[in-house]
Amino acid sequence: MKVGIIGLGLIGGSMAIDLKRRGFASEIIGVESEPVNAAAALKIGLVDRITDFDQCVEKVDMVVLAVPVGVAVKMLPQVLDRFAAGQNGGPGKATAKVVIDVCSTKEQLARRVKYHPARRHYVATHPMAGTEYSGPWAAMSGLFDGHACIICDAEDSCPDAVAKVESLYDVLNMRTICMNSSNHDVHTAYVSHISHVTSFALALTVLDKEKDEKHIFDLASGGFSSTVRLAKSSPDMWTPILSQNRDNILHVMDTYIEKMNEFREAIAEGDEARVRSLIEEANRIRRIIR
Amino acid sequence: MKVGIIGLGLIGGSMAIDLKRRGFASEIIGVESEPVNAAAALKIGLVDRITDFDQCVEKVDMVVLAVPVGVAVKMLPQVLDRFAAGQNGGPGKATAKVVIDVCSTKEQLARRVKYHPARRHYVATHPMAGTEYSGPWAAMSGLFDGHACIICDAEDSCPDAVAKVESLYDVLNMRTICMNSSNHDVHTAYVSHISHVTSFALALTVLDKEKDEKHIFDLASGGFSSTVRLAKSSPDMWTPILSQNRDNILHVMDTYIEKMNEFREAIAEGDEARVRSLIEEANRIRRIIR
Numbered sequence: 001m002k003v004g005i006i007g008l009g010l011i012g013g014s015m016a017i018d019l020k021r022r023g024f025a026s027e028i029i030g031v032e033s034e035p036v037n038a039a040a041a042l043k044i045g046l047v048d049r050i051t052d053f054d055q056c057v058e059k060v061d062m063v064v065l066a067v068p069v070g071v072a073v074k075m076l077p078q079v080l081d082r083f084a085a086g087q088n089g090g091p092g093k094a095t096a097k098v099v100i101d102v103c104s105t106k107e108q109l110a111r112r113v114k115y116h117p118a119r120r121h122y123v124a125t126h127p128m129a130g131t132e133y134s135g136p137w138a139a140m141s142g143l144f145d146g147h148a149c150i151i152c153d154a155e156d157s158c159p160d161a162v163a164k165v166e167s168l169y170d171v172l173n174m175r176t177i178c179m180n181s182s183n184h185d186v187h188t189a190y191v192s193h194i195s196h197v198t199s200f201a202l203a204l205t206v207l208d209k210e211k212d213e214k215h216i217f218d219l220a221s222g223g224f225s226s227t228v229r230l231a232k233s234s235p236d237m238w239t240p241i242l243s244q245n246r247d248n249i250l251h252v253m254d255t256y257i258e259k260m261n262e263f264r265e266a267i268a269e270g271d272e273a274r275v276r277s278l279i280e281e282a283n284r285i286r287r288i289i290r
Numbered sequence: 291m292k293v294g295i296i297g298l299g300l301i302g303g304s305m306a307i308d309l310k311r312r313g314f315a316s317e318i319i320g321v322e323s324e325p326v327n328a329a330a331a332l333k334i335g336l337v338d339r340i341t342d343f344d345q346c347v348e349k350v351d352m353v354v355l356a357v358p359v360g361v362a363v364k365m366l367p368q369v370l371d372r373f374a375a376g377q378n379g380g381p382g383k384a385t386a387k388v389v390i391d392v393c394s395t396k397e398q399l400a401r402r403v404k405y406h407p408a409r410r411h412y413v414a415t416h417p418m419a420g421t422e423y424s425g426p427w428a429a430m431s432g433l434f435d436g437h438a439c440i441i442c443d444a445e446d447s448c449p450d451a452v453a454k455v456e457s458l459y460d461v462l463n464m465r466t467i468c469m470n471s472s473n474h475d476v477h478t479a480y481v482s483h484i485s486h487v488t489s490f491a492l493a494l495t496v497l498d499k500e501k502d503e504k505h506i507f508d509l510a511s512g513g514f515s516s517t518v519r520l521a522k523s524s525p526d527m528w529t530p531i532l533s534q535n536r537d538n539i540l541h542v543m544d545t546y547i548e549k550m551n552e553f554r555e556a557i558a559e560g561d562e563a564r565v566r567s568l569i570e571e572a573n574r575i576r577r578i579i580r
Contacts, residue, residue, distance in 0.1 A: 224482055
């Protein structure tokens with residue numbers, strides 16, 4: 001199968017490597033708007049060739065939108081327009097083309113194409129894997145192995161398309177979970193988006209202090225690094241996520257700020273019993289995170 | 291040299307392993323108030339034998355206090371009392387005994403023994419290494435390799451004692467940094483203590499949600515785990531740290547809550563330019579954390 005990957009960053013590039021290496025894709029065609037990244041992707045060998053958007057959508061059997069969600073919201077209808085215009089086999093036809101996105105928020109994407117005539121050729125997916133690095137140079141083999149991939153609103157896609165996408169994620173060694181896009185956005189606010197916000201805030205707090213205390217980071221140990229590492233994440237990716245999942249994220253942030261204030265109050269009052277009980281409660285995370 | 295380690299948890303136990311294995315200690319005597327932990331430490335082979343507090347202090351050349359800081363504040367003067375009573379060579383004598391602590395907060399310890407007649411036999415140290423696990427079963431070889439160790443108020447200890455302690459940390463492959471205990475407590479509030487509080491609060495936030503959404507953690511990815519892992523840390527260790535370093539921690543928490551609120555406001559107002567600029571500012575952490 002010919003696979004087109006639009007956006008050759010960490011996610012698109014890592015998919016390209018393993019889909020080719022593991023035999024799922026006979027050819028990978030890349031689309032990348034940043035000339036430096038496009039040249040690097042070719043040089044690294046992530047893709048077989050680079051084309052423009054139209055050529056890519058025309059040539060391939062499956063399109064992967066691996067761009068920031070703000071861009072995906074604009075591109076997804078454009079891909080579906082071309083599918084509709086090109087008499088794309090029609091649902092149930094084995095030759096039908098498929099487009100997937102790999103974005104971290106889903107509700108706005110789903111709403112944007114809900115009534116599109118080619119909607120059933122789109123499968124909404126979120127492979128839950130990544131690192132804090134970005135760009136084609138961050139792409140790596142094995143990035144997705146063993147992680148979960150969420151497929152959203154599968155009932156709005158035709159079964160053939162879903163089956164093809166499941167076989168793609170099977171090749172990437174991911175286990176797929178189905179849920180609707182609205183639940184997806186609530187869940188990811190809790191187990192992914194809030195972690196990024198807390199890391200950003202932690203980095204800002206310590207960087208502020210560093211203005212007076214140049215050597216403060218000499219003392220940073222592994223615990224600090226692990227808590228703050230997501231603060232290296234790309235603004236191109238995270239600005240639209242925080243915007244598109246605004247209401248859920250605000251809700252989680254409010255709970256979080258409440259918990260911080262509870263801690264603050266217990267510490268300020270010297271209430272060691274209360275501090276201990278909050279820590280013990282937080283320790284229940286041991287059951288869950290290895 | 292005979293080394294006595296009081297408190298056979300992650301830090302005391304890991305020191306025991308490498309000080310013996312690397313030839314610094316000819317014998318390791320352990321003291322441990324929890325019978326299960328004491329038996330485990332013997333069985334694992336962390337120490338050569340277990341004695342009570344008095345015997346240990348009498349027999350060894352160097353005492354390591356590896357207990358939570360709330361306990362260390364009580365034990366340190368007791369060790370120094372025994373040094374003073376035992377005509378402990380006196381400063382400058384090669385036979386003089388030395389006691390160190392390995393706690394994460396220093397100001398209250400320093401204040402507690404400031405005028406003790408045997409003060410100069412005490413060296414305040416903070417090896418900046420650890421994991422989120424605790425107990426003798428968490429002890430491991432190599433825990434300290436390559437990390438920084440802070441020596442506080444070195445001018446209040448006799449130079450011979452400081453030299454012995456430096457050679458101990460040299461064996462553990464740590465680089466030593468000197469500062470006063472008050473600066474130490476400010477710095478660690480920023481690069482260690484706040485990370486723990488943000489992790490505890492994150493765990494509490496998500497665990498709260500889990501009450502309604504049983505499967506929320508199926509989706510947790512590497513980023514979430516790394517941000518929340520410190521929330522597994524022991525309440526025995528962290529309750530006294532948060533209490534002893536109260537004022538510094540409250541100050542850092544206030545800055546942190548301010549940053550969170552700045553983010554919240556930018557997201558709530560849909561001000562993408564402001565969100566982007568906060569993320570870009572936070573990204574400056576890339577310069578610092580590998």
